[in-house]
Amino acid sequence: MEFDTSSPIWGQLVAEFSRRIVTSQWPPGGRIAGVRELAAELGVNPNTVQRALAELERQELCRSERTAGRFVTTDADRIDALRAELAEGAADDFVRRARGLGMAADQARRLIEERWTHDDDITDLAGATGHDR
Amino acid sequence: MEFDTSSPIWGQLVAEFSRRIVTSQWPPGGRIAGVRELAAELGVNPNTVQRALAELERQELCRSERTAGRFVTTDADRIDALRAELAEGAADDFVRRARGLGMAADQARRLIEERWTHDDDITDLAGATGHDR
DNA sequence: GTCACTGTACTAAGCACTTAATACAGTCAT
DNA sequence: ATGACTGTATTAAGTGCTTAGTACAGTGAC
Incomplete structure (x- = not known):
């Protein structure tokens, strides 16, 4: 990765x-x-994986059985809440950046629709919010 | 800041x-x-501001007059291109994260519309893409 | 000339992150 | 009991970011 x-x-x-x-x-x-297996898969140090999993544990997204391994929570509500958090975080980040650029709501909507299907197109926004010329 | x-x-x-x-x-x-004034305004070290401005200069977004100060480019096309880059970057980041969560296009569109006006609402996505229960 | 400003450069210190390399205690199959 | 696996902890080294402090050359007002 x-x-x-x-x-x-x-x-x-x-x-x-x-x-x-x-x-x-x-x-x-x-x-x-296991941390060693994940580390090998991801190409990082086991200590780094350990630190990430410790944070997941702190958020009660998984728990450690100490010697048997580590398991994902069975709390479906917690997982649904996580999904909502991640979705909102992504949306709020975009909204903050788009507003910071002075974009209008419909402009933002069109941009998202456009980038949804093709991730490597070239979009020309020049003139839409541009300078006098 | x-x-x-x-x-x-x-x-x-x-x-x-x-x-x-x-x-x-x-x-x-x-x-x-000036770097010293910006640093005071932003609450960071002048060296840090200098590093950021050097990067902006590398991107030809401003140029240094050495002793007279630093000036924004007059190239309107370059500025329009920058605006497009930033907008696309924000959109692509959102698209990547939303797809990574398994969201559909209309779900993503609704989420953006919802977060556009109120940045601190609480959205309940549970059940929309959730687990069997 | 003097003074105040500009960008730029350099050093030393402190800090967080990452890595490698061990080490240890507990579990489980054999 | 032995060996292979778990999570966890520790140390040392290297790197990049940030900061404070200092310094220097060039410009312009007075």
């Missing part, structure tokens, strides 16, 4: 593991691979 | 300064306050 060097890897792992939980890639009650 | 401790401040300054340029808060050709 590729990581952004400009923010801590353990934080990016928290996001990735959370995503796996809400998409049931890591199903409720399922056993999570 | 408040900064996220989990990513470099100079990078957050690049984003903030870019925002000021595309919103004409820093108008084309306008003089940019």
Whole structure:
């Protein structure tokens, strides 16, 4: 997996593991691979994985059985709440950035619709909110 | 200004300064306050401001007159391109995160519309993409 | 000339993150 | 009992970010 060097890897792992939980890639009650195995899969140090999982545990998204391994929570409400948190976080980030650029609601909506299908198109916003010329 | 401790401040300054340029808060050709003044305004070290402005210069968004100060580019096309880059970046980030959560296009659209007006509402997504219960 | 400003450069210190390398206690199959 | 697995803890090293402090060259007003 590729990581952004400009923010801590353990934080990016928290996001990735959370995503796996809400998409049931890591199903409720399922056993999570060991820190050494995850570290090898992700290409990072076991200590870094450990730190990310400790944070997931703090959020009660998983629990450690100490010697048997680590398991995803069986609390479906907690998982649904996590999904809502992540969705709202993504939406609020976009709204904050779009408003910061001075975009209007319909402009933002059109932009999202456009980027939804093709992630590597080139969009020309020049003139829509641009300068006098 | 408040900064996220989990990513470099100079990078957050690049984003903030870019925002000021595309919103004409820093108008084309306008003089940019000195590094010491900006640092005092933002509550950071002048060295950190310097690093952010050096990056803006590398992107040809401003140029240094060495002793007279620093000025925003007068190239309106470059500024329009920057606005498009920032808008697309925000949209692509949201699309990537929303798809990663398994959201459908109309779900994503509704979520954005909802978060556009009220940034601190509580949205209940439980059941929309949730578990069997 | 003097003074106040500009951008720029450099050092030293402190801090968080990441890594490698061990080490230890508990569980479980054999 | 032995060996292989679990989570967890610790140390040392290297790196990047941020800060404080200092310094220097060039410009312009007086």
